[in-house]
Amino acid sequence: xxEILIIFxxxxxxxxxxxxxxxKGVCEFIGVIGVVILLVFFVKFYLIIVNNLxxxxxxxMIVSGFKVIFILGMLNWYFVVIVxxxxxxxxxxxxxxxxxxxxxxxxxxxxxxxxxxxxxxxFVSFFLFWEFMIFVSFMMVFKRNRYEFFKYFVLSVIGVYxxxxxxxxxxxxxxxxxxxxxxxxxxxxVMFGLISKGEIVLIFVLFFMVxxxxxxxxxxxxxxxxxxxxxxxxxxxxxxxxFSKVGVYGFLFFYILMGVKFYYVFGIFYGYFIFVYIIVWxxxxxxxxxxxxxxxxxxxxxxxxxxxxxxxxxxxxVFGFGMGFGFVGGFFYVFSYVVFKGFFWxxxxxxxxxxxxxxxxxxxxxxxxxxFIFVMGFIVVFSFVGILLMVGFVSKWLxxxxxxxxxxxxxxxxxxxxxxxxxxxxxxxxxxxxxxxxFSDFEDVKEVLLLFFIVMVILVILNIVFGIVLGFVMNYxxxxxxxxxxxGNYYKFVIQIGIYNVLIVxxxxxxxxVIVGFIYFYGVKVRRIxxxxxxxxxxxxxxxxxxxxxxxFYFLFKEVLVFWFRYSFDKFYExxxxxxxxxxxxxxxGFYNGNVQVYLWYLxxxxxxxxxxxxx
Amino acid sequence: MIDWKFIFEMIGIFIYVIFxxxxxxxxxxxxxxxxxxxxxxxxxxxxxxxxKLFGKKESVSxxxxxxxxxxxxxxxxxxxxxxxxxxxxxxxxxxVDFIVVVYFFEVxxxxxxxxxxxxGNLYLVVGVQCGFFIMVVMQFLYGLVLIVFIxxxxxxxxxxxxxxxxxxxxxxxxxxxxLVLIVFxxVFQVMLGFELFDIILVLVExxxxxxxxxGGKYVVLFFIQYVVQFFVEIVFFVVLxxxxxxxxxxxxxxxxxxxxxxxxxxxxxxxxxID
Numbered sequence: 001x002x003e004i005l006i007i008f009x010x011x012x013x014x015x016x017x018x019x020x021x022x023x024k025g026v027c028e029f030i031g032v033i034g035v036v037i038l039l040v041f042f043v044k045f046y047l048i049i050v051n052n053l054x055x056x057x058x059x060x061m062i063v064s065g066f067k068v069i070f071i072l073g074m075l076n077w078y079f080v081v082i083v084x085x086x087x088x089x090x091x092x093x094x095x096x097x098x099x100x101x102x103x104x105x106x107x108x109x110x111x112x113x114x115x116x117x118x119x120x121x122x123f124v125s126f127f128l129f130w131e132f133m134i135f136v137s138f139m140m141v142f143k144r145n146r147y148e149f150f151k152y153f154v155l156s157v158i159g160v161y162x163x164x165x166x167x168x169x170x171x172x173x174x175x176x177x178x179x180x181x182x183x184x185x186x187x188x189x190v191m192f193g194l195i196s197k198g199e200i201v202l203i204f205v206l207f208f209m210v211x212x213x214x215x216x217x218x219x220x221x222x223x224x225x226x227x228x229x230x231x232x233x234x235x236x237x238x239x240x241x242x243f244s245k246v247g248v249y250g251f252l253f254f255y256i257l258m259g260v261k262f263y264y265v266f267g268i269f270y271g272y273f274i275f276v277y278i279i280v281w282x283x284x285x286x287x288x289x290x291x292x293x294x295x296x297x298x299x300x301x302x303x304x305x306x307x308x309x310x311x312x313x314x315x316x317x318v319f320g321f322g323m324g325f326g327f328v329g330g331f332f333y334v335f336s337y338v339v340f341k342g343f344f345w346x347x348x349x350x351x352x353x354x355x356x357x358x359x360x361x362x363x364x365x366x367x368x369x370x371x372f373i374f375v376m377g378f379i380v381v382f383s384f385v386g387i388l389l390m391v392g393f394v395s396k397w398l399x400x401x402x403x404x405x406x407x408x409x410x411x412x413x414x415x416x417x418x419x420x421x422x423x424x425x426x427x428x429x430x431x432x433x434x435x436x437x438x439f440s441d442f443e444d445v446k447e448v449l450l451l452f453f454i455v456m457v458i459l460v461i462l463n464i465v466f467g468i469v470l471g472f473v474m475n476y477x478x479x480x481x482x483x484x485x486x487x488g489n490y491y492k493f494v495i496q497i498g499i500y501n502v503l504i505v506x507x508x509x510x511x512x513x514v515i516v517g518f519i520y521f522y523g524v525k526v527r528r529i530x531x532x533x534x535x536x537x538x539x540x541x542x543x544x545x546x547x548x549x550x551x552x553f554y555f556l557f558k559e560v561l562v563f564w565f566r567y568s569f570d571k572f573y574e575x576x577x578x579x580x581x582x583x584x585x586x587x588x589x590g591f592y593n594g595n596v597q598v599y600l601w602y603l604x605x606x607x608x609x610x611x612x613x614x615x616x
Numbered sequence: 617m618i619d620w621k622f623i624f625e626m627i628g629i630f631i632y633v634i635f636x637x638x639x640x641x642x643x644x645x646x647x648x649x650x651x652x653x654x655x656x657x658x659x660x661x662x663x664x665x666x667x668k669l670f671g672k673k674e675s676v677s678x679x680x681x682x683x684x685x686x687x688x689x690x691x692x693x694x695x696x697x698x699x700x701x702x703x704x705x706x707x708x709x710x711x712v713d714f715i716v717v718v719y720f721f722e723v724x725x726x727x728x729x730x731x732x733x734x735x736g737n738l739y740l741v742v743g744v745q746c747g748f749f750i751m752v753v754m755q756f757l758y759g760l761v762l763i764v765f766i767x768x769x770x771x772x773x774x775x776x777x778x779x780x781x782x783x784x785x786x787x788x789x790x791x792x793x794x795l796v797l798i799v800f801x802x803v804f805q806v807m808l809g810f811e812l813f814d815i816i817l818v819l820v821e822x823x824x825x826x827x828x829x830x831g832g833k834y835v836v837l838f839f840i841q842y843v844v845q846f847f848v849e850i851v852f853f854v855v856l857x858x859x860x861x862x863x864x865x866x867x868x869x870x871x872x873x874x875x876x877x878x879x880x881x882x883x884x885x886x887x888x889x890i891d
Contacts, residue, residue: 367681378681387723388695400715409767413759420755423726424748431733431741435681498713498773505695505716508708512694516687519670519837526677549741556749 002059003045004070004119008112010038015108022101031091031104039084042077049077050479066177069121074480076118078331079249082338083114086241089342092455093234093349103232109136110238117246123167123177130246131160137243140235141227148226155223159213166206173199179257186261200265204275207254214247216309217316218286222570228305237345240308241338248315248334255322263322272406276320283317284414286310291421292561295428295554300358303429304348310418311337318399321406324485325495328477329395329402335473336395339466340383343459347377350448351433360428361550365438369445374434376456381426383463386419388505390467394493401498428553436548468502629702630694637843638662640850640871644879651883666839672832678735685731686834689724690841696720697844700851701774701860703867713773717852718762721807724845725751754806761800765856768793778860786859797857801881804853808846810882850874 014034018027048057049072057072072080094103113136116129134156142149171177173195174185189195195203209220216224228236259275266275290310297303315337319330350373352358355366367374383390386397396419403411448456466473471490478484487494491503552558591598642659649656658664677683698708699717725747733744768790769780787793854861854870861867 367679385726386719387726388692388720393719397715397719400719401713404715404766407767407770409763412766413756413763416759416762417752417756420722420752423722424752427726427730427733427744427748430730431744435734436741498715499711500713500716501708501711504708504711508695508698509691511698512691513687515694516690516837519833519840520683520687525673526675529676529678549738549745554745554748556745557752 003057004059004072007038007041007115010034011108011112011115015105015112018108019101019105027101027104028091028095031094031107034108035084035087035091039081039088042080042084045072045077049074050476063124066124067122068125069178070116070119070125071121072119074476076249078476078480079118079245079334080115082245082334083111083118083242085338086238086342087111089346089455089459090234090238090241092452093237093346094232095451096349096353097232097234103140103235106136106139107235107238110140110242114242114246118249121179123170123179123182127163127167130163133243133246134160137239140239141231145226145230148223148230152223152227155213155220159210162206163210166203166210169199169203169206179253183257186258189261190264195261197265200261203258204262207250211247211250211254214250215244215312215316216247218282218289218313219569221286221290221309222573224309225302225305228308229299229301234349236305237342237349240305241342241345244308244312245334248312248319248330251316252319252327252330255319259322272408273322276322276406279320280317280408280411283313283315283320284411284418286313286316287418288414288421291418291425292557294425295421295557296561298360298551300348300352300360300363300429300433303360303425304345307344307425308341310422311341314395314399314415317411318402321402323406324481324483325405326402327481328474328485329398331477331480332398332473333395336383336391336466339459339462340380340390340392343376343380343456343463344384346452346456346459347373347380350452351377354445354448355442360432360553362439363433364436364442364548364550365434366442366445367434369438369442370447372447372453372456376460377430377434379460379463381430383467385422385426389464389502389509391463392467394467394470394500394502397498397500401495405495405497424554424557432550432553436550468506470502625705626698626707629705629707630697633697633702633847634840634843635663636868636871637847638666638839640875641843641846643872644875647876647879648883651879662839662843666836669832669835669839675832675834677834681734682731685727685734686837686841689727689731690837690844692720692723692727693841693844693848696724697848699774700848701778701855702851703861703864706775709774714766714777717774718758721849721852722755725807750806754803757799758803761796761803764792764796774855778855781859787857793857800853800856801877804849804878805882807849810878 014030018030021027045057059070061068090107094107110133113129113133117126117133120126120129138149138153138156141152167177170182174182176182176185186195212220213223224240228240231239262275263273266273266278268274269277287310290306290313294303294306294310297306315330315333318326318333320326321329351363351366351370354370354373355363357363379390383392386392386395399415400412403409403415469490470493471488474486474488474493477486485495488499492501493499591602639659641662645661646656646659696717699712699720700707701709729744729747729751732740765787768787769777771777771780781787788797850871853874854867858870858874861870
């Protein structure tokens with residue numbers, strides 16, 4: 001049997017099996033083992049794909065006269081492995097949180113949906129698996145919070161129907177569903193001009209709606225906060241880490257298939273494609289706006305949700321540049337995003353699980369009680385903000401280089417600004433959770449379990465290794481794009497406009513540490529000050545009186561931004577809903593009001609029209 | 617094969633940087649007190665202080681992260697130092713580009729505030745909040761400065777920026793870049809925590825007293841780190857706007873010019889005081 005089919009069947013049978021047996025412990029065991037085995041399976045595929053670039057794994061079949069194609073190539077292999085990395089973190093989270101086989105079943109179905117989208121090489125299968133994926137996500141969301149589910153449902157259903165319309169539209173225009181053929185047609189159409197400018201703009205707007213809803217881009221992120229924070233936190237990582245990547249993947253394909261035509265139709269402004277400007281600025285606005293929202297969150301789950309959305313903004317705008325270098329930047333950010341974000345998420349889940357609280361005001365002073373988690377949090381925050389030698393730094397560096405290389409300097413400035421906001425909000429997270437005076441009810445808080453200790457150590461290693469020895473990933477990209485997009489070797493990156501030698505930075509950092517270590521250790525003995533003395537400042541403060549700032553941490557920002565908070569897309573959509581309700585109410589009361597005499601009048605009017613028309 | 621010449625060059629430049637950094641700080645303080653018609657102390661007083669503080673019998677630590685903050689920031693300062701062009705010594709500057717250096721400067725501020733904030737004290741946290749608020753605004757200016765600068769020259773490596781200035785004239789001679797210099801000076805003052813932007817230090821002082829009082833070797837670490845940062849940022853200023861330098865005398869003169877610009881602007885403002 002074909003490998004692609006085997007993957008689908010394995011997921012299906014494992015999911016059904018886990019759901020049926022529904023025994024605590026067994027579900028978790030099968031879940032973890034299943035994902036690990038499949039990850040090994042995909043690592044094996046790597047050798048096949050990389051060594052035989054022209055010999056891809058393909059499965060084709062005919063469904064109702066339409067040829068359905070599935071392909072596993074270098075591009076989608078990358079995304080598949082990303083999914084596995086997220087999935088692996090998720091299953092460990094589910095071991096901690098999940099309650100029954102129902103959750104596990106839909107997790108495996110989610111895998112099928114996502115892989116179906118990734119493997120699809122035609123619009124028929126792409127659409128079907130896209131719908132399947134959304135259905136599965138509904139099943140995970142609707143049992144938690146109906147109101148948030150409704151928002152997600154409405155936007156997703158609109159997205160699905162819009163996708164259906166646009167696919168039909170493309171089929172009517174060019175008569176094919178196959179991605180390879182569509183790409184050829186759109187490339188050739190640059191010369192022939194069969195598809196008009198208005199039609200191209202329509203395709204762009206419709207696809208933007210479809211994928212934008214899934215990614216949660218600015219304009220469409222209204223569902224994200226409620227859904228991500230309300231669903232099971234273990235599934236949330238999959239929801240945010242994978243489903244949003246499926247949206248990104250959709251954008252990527254949209255680019256690959258039709259990008260040239262879009263460049264041509266939208267034209268050029270100030271030396272660069274207008275189409276690129278549109279995508280890039282949506283991503284940039286997303287980064288900055290959402291970063292401000294993160295800064296002001298009081299709930300740790302909402303804090304993390306907005307943080308995720310802001311990071312997707314980076315991916316979105318880097319892919320927006322479209323050229324080979326832009327794609328490499330985007331691909332690498334996807335990878336690093338998963339590595340540091342998965343880690344960050346895991347730290348937050350463990351904190352919530354151990355403490356049982358979600359509001360920032362309820363945390364504080366945990367550093368002594370959960371020192372290991374604190375160290376992990378410390379490392380992940382460093383990676384997240386892009387401190388040197390971490391995977392996060394390289395991804396940020398690549399982003400800057402991409403933007404500078406196309407001379408979009410104002411974008412550089414705004415992104416610089418956005419990166420400082422990242423510093424601002426992670427520091428708040430750090431202070432509120434770990435530092436300050438500890439509440440007396442945290443005395444019995446325990447450290448993390450051994451299993452999670454191991455997972456976290458692995459994630460730390462990944463964050464550091466891929467922050468230093470990046471050549472593996474860059475070589476892969478060079479193979480994907482069939483040339484040397486990023487030069488150098490395993491630890492040195494050379495691009496057209498810049499250079500970053502990680503090994504030298506590591507060496508110099510070690511030199512710096514040796515010098516400072518000498519001064520530090522050679523110096524005199526240190527006397528430690530007790531934590532409680534730090535707060536007291538020489539005054540008498542009883543322990544019950546908590547002398548820390550936890551709520552409204554960045555009140556200054558809040559005061560400055562209060563004007564802008566009056567406007568939000570959430571309020572805008574709610575007004576549209578309200579307006580629609582009122583409008584329908586007027587219609588209902590005016591026409592469908594239950595009065596038989598009025599209905600008789602309608603009948604008379606219809607008859608009169610028919611008589612004058614000559615029908616009767 | 618080990619390049620001993622290069623290693624000795626590095627060590628020599630490092631010692632020079634620390635020594636001259638202290639002297640510059642002394643000059644800055646001396647000029648400032650003269651403007652205020654006071655006597656002040658010796659130009660090399662900071663060097664004497666360092667030895668005195670290093671010899672103290674006991675230091676006070678406020679915790680692991682507090683210590684780590686110093687160590688980390690010091691380490692990063694040294695990394696930045698090696699990537700800057702100093703006279704004809706390129707050190708490791710060809711191994712990274714402009715963006716990496718700029719990003720490291722940002723990390724320095726983050727590290728300092730991170731270490732201080734870890735104490736959890738109310739006043740310190742208020743200081744850090746204000747600090748971040750200033751930092752966010754400053755970064756926007758910083759970003760704009762870089763945009764104009766890179767847009768004008770169209771290059772991203774420090775070596776190339778110096779070469780271009782030697783061929784086409786210093787950046788400061790161009791009207792647009794001169795305006796950029798004024799903005800950059802404000803950014804510069806924020807990065808170094810000088811007057812008007814020194815609220816972080818003021819709040820730290822409420823809690824811990826004057827910097828010299830809060831523990832022997834920590835002050836040594838803090839001063840050396842600050843000196844390296846101070847020196848490196850002056851060099852950065854010179855490289856960006858004054859066409860780099862070809863010998864130590866020229867280097868010294870240009871640094872003094874930058875320093876005096878800074879002092880004269882800073883001296884206009886009063887020290888931020890909270891009673």
